[in-house]
Amino acid sequence: MTNMDKLFDAVAARGPVCVGLDTDFSYLPEGFADPALTAGENIVRYNQALVDATKAAAGCYKVQIAYYESLGMDGMLAYKKTLEMVKNAGIPVISDVKRGDIAKTAEMYAKAHFEGDFESDFITLAPYMGMDSIQPYVPYMEKNGKGVFVLVRTSNPGAKDFEYEKLADGRHVYDMVGDKLSELGKSLMGERGYSSIGMVIGGTHSEEASEIRARYEDSFFLIPGYGAQGGKAEDIALYMKNGNGGVVNSSRGILMAWKKQPGVKFDEAAYNECVNMKEAIQNACNQL
């Protein structure tokens, strides 16, 4: 069974919410941080409380490495420990690293994130340099069931700068990228109907959503943009397939749910937000 199969089963069991552990020190509620500990150690404590509280309603977790890199060595240790805690909880984890390089360098990134201290189940990748920036990860998919999510059509305003541009053949840049990835995925199919090559497809734009879902029917989607960025459950649902086939990320919306639920403890607030989000998306999927 591939990790993508396990992710499918996780979504079937606990829903499509992907809890983003993009934890900045400033997100910790007042009084939470222990001044005797480093910023990284406090972040690990916060993440542990969040994972314990949300794991019954989370399909998976996504750890955004940038937040940890920004704290230097202390942060990298917090990153390692955060990945370990999600693995210990038995829940799939996506490392949001968006690496993109070629040849031996890409092999090194594969080793970095699919083995050793920073081992993860999935990583995100950036496609700009071409398919030789994706290929070096394939051996880990074939041998260890690892998976990737490659940027295709993202949720940020700047996606219009390059991704949405039209090619001479009439396709968007993002179609060109998606088509090549989909082709590669055909030889990496799991048991649940999805390949080990997932795609990042932003949930903030709903135009062409049904076409994209139909065009890449073997591809599992990582869908950012819910909530704070403007993606609504009805839009997100268009990228799902029978209530599965995608995970929907929310980071700050969950990490700082306590700010919008006065009097509720931060971990309980995070759980409530997960449940609300999960139900909103599942209802929207059922109404399609």
Added chain:
Amino acid sequence: MTNMDKLFDAVAARGPVCVGLDTDFSYLPEGFADPALTAGENIVRYNQALVDATKAAAGCYKVQIAYYESLGMDGMLAYKKTLEMVKNAGIPVISDVKRGDIAKTAEMYAKAHFEGDFESDFITLAPYMGMDSIQPYVPYMEKNGKGVFVLVRTSNPGAKDFEYEKLADGRHVYDMVGDKLSELGKSLMGERGYSSIGMVIGGTHSEEASEIRARYEDSFFLIPGYGAQGGKAEDIALYMKNGNGGVVNSSRGILMAWKKQPGVKFDEAAYNECVNMKEAIQNACNQL
């Protein structure tokens, strides 16, 4: 003075060779590694010997983070120490991290690589997500003189997959990216005629080299592809401007020069290779 100005002056003083410290443990000559030390610690010792030997002939150094990430925490410490040793030598250093993300995440990457444990003079960036994946680094350019090199037209075979594709308006994808970056650079000009937004332009393709150089006359180029990847000094010279305006990277060609110079010690071999490369490029520039 911006870091790009300092890089210009470094090239004027010591030539355009960018020594790539993409150091894999397997590159260390037999007998070099001290078995009492970790892989990362041995790599730091090797890098130190290389920097000491080559600094008189190196315009700058480039550290490829993937090689260090692949060793986990031990590697990240070696990465930190390698950046420090180049800074202690008073030579510009480029962190080849090819990060690409947006908004607060990009701010975190900027903090990670322009401050703290992993502080560098320059970083490389990937443009796929759009200009909002470049913008968050601008405050560090304005306030601290930091610089970036953004992927535009790379040296790998897969560059043909997406970068070389033609848009509806007749430009290549890489032209579209280069044009936007060049525009942003206009407001970030240094004293030597170059902006703080550099471009990665591979030296393996010589077609359209003169057009690219002329089109982006304010942009400093980081030119990979020399030697092992097939880029010749005559081709590379087309991307330089009066013998400056670019740095030319070589990693394995320098790190493992000892393999091609029997009987010569590894550090001396690396120095010889730097000098040969520098002279070949400078001669080719003079002959234009």
